[in-house]
């Protein structure tokens with residue numbers, strides 16, 4: 075903030091409104107002014123522990139919010155933080171932000187007690203930001219006036235009125251955030267209303283009632299909003315923190331009580347427990363209360379915008395977030411799937427595609443026949459006329475899950491299991507059928523060489539794997555080194571099959587997770603390995619996950635690795651290993667059938 079000792083000269087009230095402000099104000103919102111979706115991701119959202127946006131991040135977040143179609147984007151507090159001052163300078167005067175319809179808002183406080191508004195550098199910085207709209211935070215709870223501001227009730231009213239008038243006289247649109255309004259209302263039901271009236275008289279357009287400590291519940295909050303609306307006749311907005319987990323519900327209750335301006339943040343980011351989640355608020359308003367608060371296409375863009383902002387905030391998206399979480403429309407229970415098979419609406423509160431999301435069926439021990447049928451359809455395989463196959467898959471999934479397998483996060487292994495069972499349905503055991511490659515044996519050596527390291531250095535550990543596989547009618551023995559046994563096995567297996575299947579060269583192992591499960595008879599533990607792989611498929615980048623389970627971590631890893639490569643092979647059975655040249659009698663999961671039998675899913 076500017077040093078108060080070197081205050082800038084008082085603003086000249088006769089000076090024209092800067093062009094950036096004029097042009098932004100004159101741009102009409104496609105939805106009109108009757109209802110405001112006001113986003114504060116870049117101000118209150120940035121107050122979340124762990125978030126620190128660069129100016130470039132802020133510009134990118136603002137662009138995403140504008141694409142979504144919010145009406146107002148509160149960009150930060152110019153003058154309080156150099157980064158926020160720079161953001162407004164670059165966005166507005168530097169022309170780096172080309173907003174389609176949203177208006178940029180600067181946030182700040184009323185003038186300080188005992189200071190003339192034109193002499194307050196913080197207020198001056200709000201004007202200098204060039205933002206066409208300013209949100210002022212004001213104390214509306216007498217306890218805060220007397221104890222935090224250490225001033226009188228009358229001086230606080232003057233601070234509000236002076237600052238609002240000063241900004242409106244300079245052509246800014248002003249919204250007033252009445253901090254601690256609800257707590258203040260309980261202590262003194264008149265003072266907050268006087269603050270609101272002082273601001274409105276001075277030209278504030280919207281009086282935003284703030285549940286700053288986030289302690290309210292929807293019914294009580296809705297009652298106060300309705301009462302204040304009746305008592306004042308003013309246009310009211312709502313700003314809810316999430317300390318009771320009710321920020322979204324409180325916001326919706328306020329709208330039902332008459333508020334026509336909602337303040338929210340993307341993904342609910344905000345101080346402490348956060349703020350009202352923009353996507354849940356908007357999702358509820360549009361789909362439950364039939365209020366078209368986003369322009370055409372905005373609702374369906376919510377998932378994309380939510381995840382893109384999470385990426386910029388460097389916070390993993392909440393998979394269980396309402397409307398936009400990856401699991402928001404995922405169904406695990408078999409009974410749910412059986413009803414969904416009849417009609418997806420029976421177990422979805424709305425069509426997920428309306429918000430850019432998708433329904434997913436999860437395959438676990440809780441799956442039933444309908445789950446398997448629907449999941450197969452999701453993977454591009456029609457099992458409608460194959461009840462026996464479906465039954466076998468359900469049994470196999472339950473058996474394997476009881477033994478420690480988990481298909482929930484390993485769609486690719488599940489798809490291979492379906493193919494396995496489809497092949498069995500032809501009367502051909504998978505182990506005898508065609509497959510791209512077939513394992514005879516593998517061996518891994520891990521050697522710790524104490525002499526290769528320096529005296530106080532950790533030992534050098536070398537891993538070497540040899541695999542014997544049958545591929546394209548040939549028996550191939552390949553050896554490779556790696557930085558660990560799994561890496562060595564992966565390299566040896568690829569070396570053995572890559573000549574026949576050069577496309578496997580592009581497959582990358584991107585993640586490897588090991589989980590130790592409780593032992594069967596309370597003795598041995600079981601290891602579950604999940605391997606995530608990726609490649610640049612013909613239709614763009616693709617990622618898939620496979621699973622392996624065994625008491626031995628190397629064997630569990632091997633199973634997951636083999637599935638990963640089988641899954642990567644394109645359709646068709648070219649080069650399929652018929653088994654004729656095979657000498658080994660390999661059984662178990664690694665003996666998966668022809669991956670190429672998968673129809674059109676890759």
Ligand SMILES: CC(=O)SCCNC(=O)CCNC(=O)[C@H](O)C(C)(C)COP(=O)(O)OP(=O)(O)OC[C@H]1O[C@@H](n2cnc3c(N)ncnc32)[C@H](O)[C@@H]1OP(=O)(O)O
Nearest residue numbers: 075151154155183184185186187211212213222223253286
């Ligand atoms: C409810 C909310 O979330 S509001 C948003 C809050 N956001 C932030 O605080 C983030 C940015 N904040 C900052 O960078 C700093 O706190 C600043 C620049 C605003 C102020 O820093 P400092 O000048 O060092 O003061 P400090 O934070 O210690 O105290 C704030 C001063 O503002 C006064 N103040 C607090 N609220 C208001 C208000 N609504 N109107 C006018 N003055 C206020 C306080 O009384 C105190 O005055 P004092 O200096 O005379 O004691």
Ligand SMILES: CC(=O)C(=O)O
Nearest residue numbers: 118251253254284286
């Ligand atoms: C303004 C604000 O962020 C609050 O009152 O919580």
